[in-house]
Every structure is written in structure tokens, then in C-alpha cells.
Amino acid sequence: MRETEYAYAVARIRANEVSLLTDSDMNQLISAEDYGSALRMLTGKGWAEPAGGDICEAEMNRAWELIKESVPKAELLEALVIGNDFVNLKAAVKTVFSGIETGDYFVYPSVCPPEKIGKAVRENDFSDLPPYLAETAYEAYHAVSGSQDGQSAEMIIDKAALETALKSAEKAESELLVKIASLACVTANIKIARRSAKTGKSEQFALDSMCDCGLTDNEKLVAAAFAGKEIGPIISDAGFPEISEEADGDFSALEMKCDNLITRWIQDARYLVFGPDPVIAYYYAKTAETKNVRIILSAKSAGVPTEIIKQRVRDIYV
Amino acid sequence: MNMGIMIAILGGVIAAAMGGIGSAIGVGTVGQAAAGVVSEDPSKFGKVLILQILPGTQGLYGFLVAFLLLVRIGVMGGQVIEGLTVAQGLMYFAACMPMAFGGLASAIYQGKAAAAGVGIVAKKPEESGKAIIFAAMVETYAVLALLISILAIFNITSIITAA
Numbered sequence: 001m002r003e004t005e006y007a008y009a010v011a012r013i014r015a016n017e018v019s020l021l022t023d024s025d026m027n028q029l030i031s032a033e034d035y036g037s038a039l040r041m042l043t044g045k046g047w048a049e050p051a052g053g054d055i056c057e058a059e060m061n062r063a064w065e066l067i068k069e070s071v072p073k074a075e076l077l078e079a080l081v082i083g084n085d086f087v088n089l090k091a092a093v094k095t096v097f098s099g100i101e102t103g104d105y106f107v108y109p110s111v112c113p114p115e116k117i118g119k120a121v122r123e124n125d126f127s128d129l130p131p132y133l134a135e136t137a138y139e140a141y142h143a144v145s146g147s148q149d150g151q152s153a154e155m156i157i158d159k160a161a162l163e164t165a166l167k168s169a170e171k172a173e174s175e176l177l178v179k180i181a182s183l184a185c186v187t188a189n190i191k192i193a194r195r196s197a198k199t200g201k202s203e204q205f206a207l208d209s210m211c212d213c214g215l216t217d218n219e220k221l222v223a224a225a226f227a228g229k230e231i232g233p234i235i236s237d238a239g240f241p242e243i244s245e246e247a248d249g250d251f252s253a254l255e256m257k258c259d260n261l262i263t264r265w266i267q268d269a270r271y272l273v274f275g276p277d278p279v280i281a282y283y284y285a286k287t288a289e290t291k292n293v294r295i296i297l298s299a300k301s302a303g304v305p306t307e308i309i310k311q312r313v314r315d316i317y318v
Numbered sequence: 319m320n321m322g323i324m325i326a327i328l329g330g331v332i333a334a335a336m337g338g339i340g341s342a343i344g345v346g347t348v349g350q351a352a353a354g355v356v357s358e359d360p361s362k363f364g365k366v367l368i369l370q371i372l373p374g375t376q377g378l379y380g381f382l383v384a385f386l387l388l389v390r391i392g393v394m395g396g397q398v399i400e401g402l403t404v405a406q407g408l409m410y411f412a413a414c415m416p417m418a419f420g421g422l423a424s425a426i427y428q429g430k431a432a433a434a435g436v437g438i439v440a441k442k443p444e445e446s447g448k449a450i451i452f453a454a455m456v457e458t459y460a461v462l463a464l465l466i467s468i469l470a471i472f473n474i475t476s477i478i479t480a481a
Contacts, residue, residue, distance in 0.1 A: 004347050007433050011354025014440035070354065273434040 003274040009070035010274060013282045016066060019046055021289050029293070030309050035300040042293065055297075056290040057108055063286040064109035067279055077276060079168035079177055080283045083184075084110040085117065085133055086161030092121040093140050093153055132168075136160040155209045162188050162211040174276045176269065180262055180284065185213040186240050187258050190247050193218075193225035215239070256312075263288055322407030323398060326391050329411030329418075330384035333467065337380020337421035344373025344429025351436035358440070365439045365446045369432040372453045376425035379464040383417040386468060390475045399478065406478055413470030420463025428456035 021029070025045065032038035042055060048062075049055045064081055068074040084107050091105035092114075102122070106114035112130055120126045121141060126134040140153040162185045169181035189210045196206035206222045216238045224231045232244035242261050246254040262284055269281035292313050299309045352366035385394070387410060392398040435449030 004350075004430070004433070007347050007350040007436075008354040011351040011433070011436050011440055012358055013354075014437040015355050015358035018441055273430065273437060 005072045006274050006276055006279065009067070009072070010272075010278045012066065012070045013278050017282060017285075020285055021045065021293075026292060026296075026313060029296050030306055030313065032296075032300060035297060038297055038300050056294050059290050059293075060286060061109050063283055067283060071276070071279055076172045077177075077279065077283075078111045079165050079172060079181060080280065081109045082111050082132075082168050083161050083165050084108065085112045086136070086157050086164070088112075088114040088117050089121070089133060089137055089140065090154060090157045092118045093137075093144055093157070094150070096121045097144050097150075132160075132164045158188070159209060159211055163213065166211075166213055172276055172280070174280055176265060176277045177280050179265060180280075182213065182215050183240065183243075183258055183261065185211045186215055186235065186238060187243070187254065189213075189216050189218060189221060190231060190235065190243075190254065191251060193221045193231065196222070197225040197228075259288060259291065320402060321404050322402030323391060323393070325404060325407030326387065326402065326410035327393065329414035330387040333387075333414035333417040333421070334380040334384035336418040337383075337425065338377040340422035340425025341374050341377030341380075344376070344425040344427075344432070345370060347426075347429040348373060348432040348436060351433040355436055355440045362439055362443060365443060366436050368446075368450055369435050369439070369453055372432050372450070372457065373425045373428040375457065376421035376428075376460045379460055380417055380421050383414055383464065383467045383471070386471055387414060390471055402478070406474070409474045409477075410471065413467055413474055415467075416463040416470075417467040420459055424456050424460040424463070428453055428460070431456055 025041075029038050029041055032041055039049065039055070043049060047055055047059055050058045067077060067080070071077060088106050088110055091107075092102055095102045095105055096118075102118040103115070106118070108114070112133055116128060117133070117137070120129050120137060124141060124145075126137045126141075129137055136157060140156045143149050143153040143156060162181075166178070166181040166185055169177040172178075192209045193206050196203075196209070203222050203226055206225070207218055210216075210218045210222075212218075217234065221231055221234050224234055230248050232247045235241075235247045236244040243254065243257055246257040266281035266284050269277040272278050295312050296309055299312070348366075348370040352370050355366055356363050388394045391402065391410065432449075432453035435446075435453050438449040439446045
């Protein structure tokens with residue numbers, strides 16, 4: 001696809017970037033007296049609180065709708081939201097087998113309508129689901145219905161989610177999107193290897209759960225994690241030296257490092273005029289923004305002190 | 319009609335066509351970007367319109383070169399230069415080429431520069447003057463191409479008449 005075909009989309013994105021929250025907006029939000037005043041501040045910035053809905057989810061929906069309307073082929077950028085389809089599949093499988101209402105646990109935006117996923121799982125008929133989801137849904141459903149193994153179903157879905165997101169990113173012809181999807185795969189593999197070692201699972205379980213993205217040497221990673229050795233050097237050799245230090249540390253520090261790394265990568269797209277990268281950057285900027293807002297709002301409603309909130313908040317795009 | 323005249327007309331046609339193609343691409347690119355900004359903020363229509371107009375000039379320059387050529391060789395006045403040789407026709411053809419290629423390339427790149435300027439208008443409308451300057455810089459090369467084509471057409475006519 002010719003990069004100039006994104007001229008319309010990039011211009012719309014630039015016009016919308018002015019309404020992204022700045023550092024000073026974030027600081028004001030952190031210093032807000034309570035949850036209510038933080039929420040008022042957000043609505044003053046144009047955030048719309050849906051009746052009975054989640055204000056952050058509504059913003060992400062708005063961002064995805066904007067992208068879908070603007071880009072020449074929205075299906076090329078589905079990698080941005082395709083992960084939510086798998087989150088919804090997980091929610092559907094869990095809720096159907098627990099006998100509770102499915103709809104309350106769905107997340108938006110998504111490629112496949114969550115109601116369709118819920119219906120497919122309820123009726124044990126996956127023929128209406130898109131191919132990337134149907135096989136995973138079938139396997140996860142039968143893992144639970146056959147052996148009552150919820151963990152195995154979760155493992156199948158998580159693994160498929162990462163592999164599908166990476167494949168989908170490759171369609172977009174954007175190095176940025178592939179880099180972000182690859183980082184997600186590598187981070188997930190680090191967590192699986194270390195968590196499996198810590199919880200006494202077998203090495204084979206860890207290997208089966210890990211994403212076969214070809215980015216990390218999974219066997220080496222698992223061997224190091226189970227032997228209690230440092231995995232940082234393996235991650236560095238895999239081409240991700242930026243997170244090698246955090247690979248052996250606290251998971252929340254690793255997640256924060258990844259979020260900040262993505263923000264750093266997307267900042268280069270601020271100066272691009274054409275191509276999908278500015279659009280992708282906007283979506284991730286919005287993701288980081290809503291993540292921060294969610295952290296702040298949760299902290300405000302729990303009465304967490306300002307200093308602690310500041311430590312949790314991620315870097316932002318603008 | 320002799321071969322010399324045909325070659326000369328072909329030069330004019332190429333200059334007009336390539337300038338027009340370049341302008342269509344350039345104006346189209348900026349138009350897409352401009353539509354994106356206006357769909358979010360219609361008050362910026364005036365500012366983005368100026369940027370959209372900029373890559374349109376190469377089409378006009380190509381038209382001007384073709385028109386001058388047709389006048390000089392007498393096709394427009396109905397008095398075609400009799401006995402225009404192939405070499406003379408080729409001279410007119412060559413005279414049109416700076417505008418043809420300069421117009422095509424400069425219009426496309428000016429369109430890209432202007433589309434980038436639309437981004438400036440979207441984020442910092444108070445800096446729209448700078449966006450126009452960046453795009454207008456590309457115009458220099460279209461103007462130079464136009465000048466050399468016009469000078470060549472006029473001087474070739476003088477050479478032919480003197481001979």
C-alpha cells in the first residue's frame with residue numbers, strides 16, 4: 001500500500017492528538033482531591049462518561065472508531081485490538097462454565113463482536129467465529145468441558161492471542177507494530193518461564209505455554225529460569241537488551257519498563273507525515289493514557305497517597 | 319503536416335500532461351490530508367485550502383509552456399511554420415522537457431510537503447505561515463523549469479527565423 005494513502009488518517013490523528021492529556025494534565029489529575037474531582041477534570045477535557053460504563057473503555061472505543069473511519073484498510077491494523085478478542089473468549093469460557101452472565105466481563109474495542117463469541121461458547125458452535133479465533137475457542141472449550149482444566153484453557157487462549165497479534169502485526173507493513181507485538185511475546189515468555197519455575201510446574205508445561213514466536217530461545221529461557229540463573233542475557237541476545245535488566249526483577253517493574261519503551265518507540269512517529277505509524281502511535285498513546293487514568297482513578301477511589309500514584313504512572317506520548 | 323511539427327507538438331503535449339499529472343497527484347495528496355483536518359475542525363478550512371492550492375501551479379505552468387509552443391510554431395494562429403525540420407522539431411521538444419519533468423516531480427513533492435504542513439495546521443494553527451513557506455520552497459524548482467522552457471522556446475524561434 002502506498003504510504004500517501006494514509007494522508008487523511010494521519011491528518012485526522014494529528015487533529016485529535018491535541019486533545020491527548022499532557023504531563024501537566026496528568027499531574028493535575030494525580031493531585032485531584034478525590035475520585036469525583038478527578039472524574040470532573042476528565043469530563044472537562046472532553047472525556048465522556050457513559051451511563052453505567054467505563055470512562056477509559058469508552059475512550060479506547062472512540063480511538064478505535066476514529067482509526068477504523070480514517071485508515072484505508074482497517075483490517076490491516078486489527079493487531080491493535082485483536083488481543084481483546086482473546087480476552088473476551090477467555091471471559092466467555094469462564095463465565096459460561098461458571099454459569100454467570102457473560103456480558104459483564106467483555107472488553108472493548110475488539111475485532112469480533114464479543115456477543116458473537118459469547119453465543120458461540122454458550123452454544124458450543126464456533127463456526128460463526130473468524131478462523132483465527134474458532135480453533136482456539138474449540139480447543140479452550142474442550143479443555144474445560146473435557147478435563148475441567150481451566151488453567152489449560154487459559155494457556156491455550158493466551159498463547160494464541162500473542163501469536164495471532166504478531167501475525168496480524170506483520171500484515172500492517174509497520175515495523176513499529178511488529179516491534180510492539182514482539183515485545184509482548186517476549187515479555188509473556190519471560191513471565192511464563194519464571195512463574196512456572198516459581199510455582200513448581202514442569203519445564204514441559206512452561207514450554208507448552210510459551211508463545212512460539214521464534215524470538216526467544218524458549219528451551220534456554222526455561223532451563224535458566226528453572227535453574228535459578230539470570231535470564232537477562234538470554235533476553236538481550238534475543239534482541240531486547242532494553243528489558244534485560246527487568247527480566248530478572250519484579251513483574252510490575254518489567255511491565256512498566258515495557259510500557260515506557262513502547263512510548264519511547266512511538267514518539268519517533270510524531271514526526272512522520274504518512275504511513276500507518278502515526279496512527280499506531282496514536283492508539284498506543286491513547287492506551288498508555290487510559291492506563292494511567294485507570295491507575296489514578298483506582299488510586300483515588302482507594303485513597304492512595306499522591307506520591308505512590310506518581311510511582312505507578314507511565315510515561316506519556318505528548 | 320511534417321514530422322518536425324509533430325515532434326514539437328508532442329513536446330508541448332508532454333509538458334502539459336506531466337505538469338497536470340504531477341499537480342493532480344500533489345493536490346490530491348494534500349486534499350486527503352486537508353479533508354482529515356476539516357472533518358475534525360471545519361474552522362481550519364481556509365488555512366488548509368492555501369496549502370492544497372500550492373501543488374496546482376505546475377499544471378498551469380505545463381499548460382502555459384504548451385500554449386506558448388503552439389503559438390510560436392503557428393498551430394494556434396493557423397499559420398504553421400512551413401518546413402520545420404526534424405532537428406528543429408526536436409529542439410522544441412527538448413525545450414518542453416524541463417517543464418515536463420520538473421513539473422511532475424516538483425508537484426508530487428510539493429504535495430507531500432504541503433500534506434506535512436496540514437499536520438502543522440492541525441496541531442498548531444498559529445504556525446500555519448511556516449507550513450506554507452516549507453511547501454512554497456518546492457515551487458522554486460517548478461518556476462526555474464518554467465523559465466528555462468520559456469526561454470528555450472523563444473530563443474529557438476529566433477534561431478529558426480534567423481536561419
